[in-house]
Amino acid sequence: MSAEHESIPPWYKQFWPWFLIGLLASSITFSLVYLTLSIHYYDGSVGGDYYKQGLAINEQLAKQEHAQSLGLEAVMRADALTGDIVVDLQGERRPERLHLALIFPTDSHRDRSLTLEHVREGRYVGMVDERLNYRWYLQLQPAEGRDAEWRLTGEARFPSDDEIALVPGL
Known part of the structure; x- marks a missing residue:
């Protein structure tokens, strides 16, 4: 073997x-x-003080009810080529400046804020520094931050040549 x-x-x-x-x-x-x-690529979608922000919803509702009681409404147009933002405000109050917050739904790093200057009879003009694309939430206030007296809100999809309505309400 x-x-x-x-x-x-x-x-x-x-x-x-x-x-x-x-x-x-x-x-x-x-x-x-x-x-x-x-x-x-952390999106930061949940704020650290989310509980306090949740409690502040009544304050936001009060601002929007105040805007409704003043009869405030606005129409916004955005020029895609030049970046000009034109807002026509209708109602009792017409401050010298308006603050427009452009809020991107999923990425807080893309949020923009503008100061719009009053040019004549309810017309305000400002300019964005870069081209706007996709969907944005809009908040128009007479002052920046939470101390504003009233707030108008809206939603837009850019680029668009259509008028965008900003109204009181969530």
């Missing part, structure tokens, strides 16, 4: 150890790439 001697190659010349090492390496690589992307 002769026993044939089969030579077994060393582990580094076999398929299965390299297959398992490859699975492990690919999962680690994917995890590190995913971690890097999630840190870099």
Whole structure:
């Protein structure tokens, strides 16, 4: 009886150890790439003081009810080529400046704010520094921040040559 001697190659010349090492390496690589992307593109959609913001909804409603009692409404037009923003305000109050907040729904880094200057009889003009695309929420107030007396809101999809209505209400 002769026993044939089969030579077994060393582990580094076999398929299965390299297959398992490859699975492990690919999962680690994917995890590190995913971690890097999630840190870099953090959307910040939930504020740190979300509870206080939730309680402040009554204050926002009061501002919009006040705008409604003053009979305030506005029509906005945006020129896609020049970046000019023109707002025609109708109602009792006409301050010297208006604050327009352009809020991007999913990325707070893209939010913009403008100060619009009064030029004549309810017309306000301002300019955005970069082209607006996609959908935006609009908030028009006589002052910046939470201390404003009233607020008008609207929604727009840019670029658009249509008039955008800004009205009291959520």
